[in-house]
Amino acid sequence: MITTDATPVERRTALQGGNLHAALDRMVEIRVLEEHVQQLFLQGLIPGTTHTCQGQEGVCVAVAGTTRTTDQVLCTYRGHGWALALGMPATAVLGEIMGRRAGCTGGLGGSMHLSDRALGLWPTVAIVGAQLPIAAGAALASQTRGDDAVTVAVFGDGAANIGAFHEALNLAGLWALPVVFVCENNLYAEYSRIDGTTAVPEIASRAAGYGMPGVAVDGQRVDAMRAAMLEAVDRARARRGPTLIEAKTYRFVGHSRSDPAKYRLPGELEAWKARDPVRLVAAELRPNDPDVLIAEIRARWEATMALVVEAVKAAPEPVEQDMFQHVYAGGRGSNVLG
Amino acid sequence: MITTDATPVERRTALQGGNLHAALDRMVEIRVLEEHVQQLFLQGLIPGTTHTCQGQEGVCVAVAGTTRTTDQVLCTYRGHGWALALGMPATAVLGEIMGRRAGCTGGLGGSMHLSDRALGLWPTVAIVGAQLPIAAGAALASQTRGDDAVTVAVFGDGAANIGAFHEALNLAGLWALPVVFVCENNLYAEYSRIDGTTAVPEIASRAAGYGMPGVAVDGQRVDAMRAAMLEAVDRARARRGPTLIEAKTYRFVGHSRSDPAKYRLPGELEAWKARDPVRLVAAELRPNDPDVLIAEIRARWEATMALVVEAVKAAPEPVEQDMFQHVYAGGRGSNVLG
Amino acid sequence: MAVLRMNQAICRALADEMRADPSVMVLGEDVAAAGGVFKATEGLLEEFGPMRVRDTPISETAILGAAVGAAMAGMRPVAEMMFVEFLGVALDQVVTQAAKMCYLSAGQFSVPLVVRASVGAGLGFGAQHSQTLETWLLNTPGLRVASPSGPSSAYRVLRAAIRDPDPVVVLEPRALYFIREEFDPADQVPSPLGMARRVREGDAVTVVALGQMVRVAAQAAEAVAKTWPVDLLDLETILPWDRRSVLESVARTHRLIVIEENPYTGGWGADVVAHVVERGWDSLDAPPVRVTCPDVPVPFSAALERRYLPSPEFVAKQIDALCAEGRALTPWWAEE
Amino acid sequence: MAVLRMNQAICRALADEMRADPSVMVLGEDVAAAGGVFKATEGLLEEFGPMRVRDTPISETAILGAAVGAAMAGMRPVAEMMFVEFLGVALDQVVTQAAKMCYLSAGQFSVPLVVRASVGAGLGFGAQHSQTLETWLLNTPGLRVASPSGPSSAYRVLRAAIRDPDPVVVLEPRALYFIREEFDPADQVPSPLGMARRVREGDAVTVVALGQMVRVAAQAAEAVAKTWPVDLLDLETILPWDRRSVLESVARTHRLIVIEENPYTGGWGADVVAHVVERGWDSLDAPPVRVTCPDVPVPFSAALERRYLPSPEFVAKQIDALCAEGRALTPWWAEE
C-alpha cells in the first residue's frame, strides 16, 4: 500500500481520505524513526539536541491527512513526526538531523529547523510560540490574495503561556483568518507539568478570549483528531474563521536529548501507554490481534530505517562554501569584506 | 476640607474612607490640571507629548481611596490624574510635565514618567503593557517577603492585546499574587476603537483564561469603582489571589497632544459626557444643584492652578550635570571615558 | 517636481509601490483609518482598501510575525512600528525569525518584509521613545537596515527596501517627518540598498553620518567649509554600510569623523572606525573620531535633550581640531 | 579548594548569595524542581524553598518583568533565560525598563536584578540557539553586562552581579558549563564588575577576549608563546569594558587583537578597537585586528559550526602575522 519509494507528494496523498491503514503505516514509520534518532543521539552521532514525539503520532498524521500540500503547516522543534507525516522522506529528515547535505536544508538547519516548501512544511521554529504570529501572517496572505489555502499552526501546551500565543490568536479571531491552531497538549513543557505553569486546566478554554471556537480532542485517536480537523479546516477553507483545537496527548519519551523524564506523576506514563495511538488504530483495524499487525508494519519500517540510517551515516557533510549561501535571497554574498 | 497645602500623604489619606466630598474635590483638581496641560501644550510650553484623562477621573480617585501609600501602583503614560489622585502635589506633576527641576523627577522623566515612591507611585511607563509583568513582580516581592502590600496594575483596553498582558495575568493567576489589575477601558487605543482591535467585547471576560475573577464596573461612578476595588484589594491583602477589574470609562479629549478625536462614533461623546464622573458625584452630594457645587470647587482649583502654572513657568530648568546623575544607582558616573 | 515633507515622501513611496505591485500591503497601529500617527500612510486605505491597508491591535509581536508570515507566503508587507523602542517586545520576529528564514530553509523561503520605525531624539518624547537603536539589529546576518536623512532619501530608500527580497528595517528620523524638500519622485531611481550618498565633496576630512545627523554634519561642514572642505557621506544603509565608499574617501582625505546619534559606548560608529582602521590604516593621518551622545538615557527636559544630541557647533569644533591639530577634543561630556 | 564545573560554580555562587542575603531569589523555566536545564540551579529549591526558587511558565516577558518589579521592590532576583535568544521576546524589560528605571525615577528606585543567559556556539544547537548577542545590550546606559570564561570567573562574576545595585546581564558560555576548574570559592573576593582579568602577561601584542573565546585566545597565545609573548586580557565585563586596562596594555605592546564570537559586522570588538584607536593612537604600531566569525547565521552541521568559530590556529596565525609583518591576514572567510 505505501511503498517506500513513493514521492513525497504521494506520501502525503496516501493519508488523505482517512484510510486508517495508511495512517497506521505512517505512525509506525514515525515511531521507528524517532527510536533511531534517540539511539543515534546517545551514540553521539547527532549534534545539539533532538525532540522526539513517540506517543503523539496521531496528531500530525491526522493533520497531514486533512490538509493539502498547498496548505501551510507551521510547527516546532518537535518536528520530525510532522515532516514525515506531511510526506518528507526519512532520508531528508534524518539527513538534516545528522547535518548532512542529504538533509532537507543540507545541514544548515538541523533537527529543530525542518522544511519543505513543496509539502507546505514551513521552517519549524525553535523559539516557543514564534510560529503562531507567523502562521497568522501566512493566513493573512491567503485572505488578502483570496486564495483558498488553509494554515495550520502547531504548538505545545507550554506555548500557550507566551505572549505570541495571545497576540496571534487575538489577531486571527479579529480578522477571521483562515488558520487552525493545533495545540499538542502533552501535559509537559520541558520538565514542568501544565498545572505548575498554566492558570487554567484546559488550553481550549482560552479560545473564548479570542472569539473563536475551542475544541478539546482526544489526540490519541487519529479518527477523533481527524474529525476535529475536518471541521476546522472546512471552517477556515470556507473563510468562516479560525479554530483552536487542543489535542490531549502525551510523549512517551523525555523532552529532549537523553531526558529520563523523572518528573512524571506515578502511573502516568503507564496510563498513557495504554492509550498508545499506534495501538488504538491497530485495534480498530484488526481488533483481534492488533499487536501482530503492528509487528508486521514495524518489521518493514525497521528494515527500511536501517538502510536510511546507514545511507545517512555515509552521506557527505556540507562544504565550507555552503555556509555562505542563502544568508540573503538577493544581492552579493555576505562574505564580501568590501 | 482639602487644603492646598496638605502634605502629599495627607492628600492621599483624605481620599480614604470613601468621603465623596474629598473624591469630588480631587476629581475637579485633576480636571482643571488636565485642562491647563492641554492649553500649555498648545502654547508650545510642553515638549513632546501629553496624554490627559478628562472623563476618567473616577477610576484613579477610587483606587487612591482604597489603597495605602505602602501599596504599589503602576500605571501608564496617561498618568497625571493618577499622580494627583495618589497625593502628588500639582507642582510636582506639572513641573515634570514641563521639564523643570521642580518636577517629581526633576525633568528627567517627563509627562509619561511620573513617580513618587513615598506615595507608592512607581514610575509610569510608556511602553504599552510593560507595567503589567513589573506589577506582578512587585506583588511577587510582597508574597515572597510576606509583607501585606497590595499592588495595583493599571492599563488601557488596548493593552489587553499585548503579550505582556497575557503573561502577567497568567503568572498572577498561577501564583495567586496579591495584585489587582485595573483596566481603564475608555473604548479607544489611540485612534482605534476596541471593536476594531479586540476579538472579544469585554476585557473582564479574559480573566477566565487566567483563573481569576473578572469584574466589569461602571468606571464613571466613583462609588461603584470603590466597591469593586475594596473587594479586590481585600482579596489581594488576604492573599486570596488577583482580580481583574474592567472600569468602563471614556476620555472626553483626544488620545494625546492635540488629537481632535474625529474617530468617535456619532453621539458617543455626548452620551458619555452625560455620565461625567464629576457630575455624577456632585449630583450625589447635592442633588438639587450639582453644577453649582462643581462651579464652587472649580473656582477654587482654577485659582490654585493658575498659581501653580505661573510658579512652574518660572521654575528653573535642570542643569547639564543632572543628566549624568542616576544612570546607575551604584558606582562611578557614566560619563567617565576611562 | 514636488515639494514633499518626509512623511509625504514615505506615503508616496508606499503608494507608488502598491500601485506597481499588488503584493505590497501595509499594516500597523492606526496606519489605515487614521493615516498613521505621523501621517506617513495617509490616503492608502482609501486607495487600496482594507485588505491591503490594515489597522492592527497593539500587538507588535503579531504585527511583525504576521508580516514575516505574509512575506514568506509571497506578499511584500510593510509593517509600521510607531516608535523603534516597540521592537523591544518583538525583536525575535525580526532578528531571530525573519533574518534567518532564508538561511534556515536553504533558500526555499525568502522574507521580503519591510519594517518601518520612527527613531531619534529631539522632540521631547523621553527616555523610552527617543532612541535610534540600530545596534539591536546590526550584528544580524540576513537583515538589512537603512535610515533616510530627508524626503528624497526616504522616498528612494523605502522603494528600494520594498523591492529588496530580504527583510529590511527602515529607521525614519522622527524629527524629519515634517521637513520639506523639493524633488521629483520620478527621478529617484530606487538604487539597491547599501550605497552611501555623497552630500558634499571635499578632501580635508571624511565625515560619515546617518539619519538626522546628516543635517547636523552638513551644517558643521558648511561652517568650516572655507577652511576644511569636508567629504560628507550619508550612509543611508547602515547594514551593510558602504565600506568601499568610506574607504575610498578616507584614502583621499586621510581623516575620518563619524557623527552618531547614540550613546558613545557600543554604537555603530565603532564599526565604521574599526573597519576603516583595519583596512585603511595606511590612509590615516590622524586618529578617527566619533562624535556621539553621552552614555545616558535620553533626558526629557528640552534643555537637557538639546545638550544630549551632537550639535553642529561641536561637530565643527571637532573637524577643526582634527584637521588643524591632528587630534580631536575630548567630548564635552567626558570626564577622564 | 574544590573542583567545580562552571554550572556548579554558578550554583555555588547563587547558594552563597542566597545564604548571605534573604532578598536574593531565583526564577526561570525549570530552575527549581529540575535544577535548571544546564543544572546551574541544582539543590536551590531544596535549600531555599519554593518562595525563593521558582519555576515559571514559558513567559520570558513575565519572568523578566516580574524580576524587574521584585528588584524595584527591594528583592535581588536572579532570572534565568535558558538561551540568550529568548531575550528577543522580552528585551524591552531589560533595556527599556530595567536599565532606565533608576534614571526615570531620578534615583528613587534601583533595579538590583541579575539576568543569567546561556550563550554561544559549538554545541550544534543551530541558528536560533547559538549566538552571544551582547550587541543587543551594549548601547544601553544603565545596564551592565558580563560574560565569564570558566568556573572561577563565573563564580566571581555572578556574586559581583548579584551584589551590584544595578541590572546586570550575565552571559554564560554554554559550552563551558561542564568544564572543570580547581579553585577556592572563599578566595574569590567578588570584585566590582568592570575590571579585566590578565590571563597571561606579555609585551608583543595585547589580545582581548571574552567568554569562551578566552580559551581560544589562551591556546593561541600558548602556541606562539616562544616567539610572541601575548598580553591576554579577559574582559569579563563587557559593559562597561575595562578601557583603562586595555589602553595600558596597548601602551606597552603597541598592538591589539580582539577575539570575538560574533559575526564580523557590528560586533562589540569594534567598540574596543575604535576606543583604543581614538584614545591610544600614538601607542599603536600596527592596525588593530578583529578575529570574528563570518557574517552568517550559525550553521547547524558540526563541520560548518567548527569552521564558523574562531579557531586557536587562526588566532595564532593572526598574532604571528601582526607581530611579524605589522599586518593581519584577510579573514579566512572574506572575499574582497
Ligand SMILES: Cc1ncc(C[n+]2csc(CCOP(=O)(O)OP(=O)(O)O)c2C)c(N)n1
Ligand atoms: C521563547 C522560548 N522560551 C523557552 C524555550 C525553551 N524551550 C524549548 S521547548 C520548551 C518547552 C515547550 O513546551 P510545549 O510548548 O509544551 O511543547 P512540547 O515541547 O511539549 O512539544 C522550552 C521551554 C524556547 N525554545 N523558546
Ligand SMILES: Cc1ncc(C[n+]2csc(CCOP(=O)(O)OP(=O)(O)O)c2C)c(N)n1
Ligand atoms: C508596545 C507599544 N506599542 C504601541 C505604543 C503606542 N501607544 C501609546 S498609547 C497607545 C494606545 C494605548 O491604548 P490603551 O491601552 O487603550 O490606553 P489609553 O491610551 O486609552 O489609556 C499606543 C498604541 C506603545 N507606547 N507601546
Ligand SMILES: [Mg+2]
Ligand atoms: Mg508540551
Ligand SMILES: [Mg+2]
Ligand atoms: Mg484606551
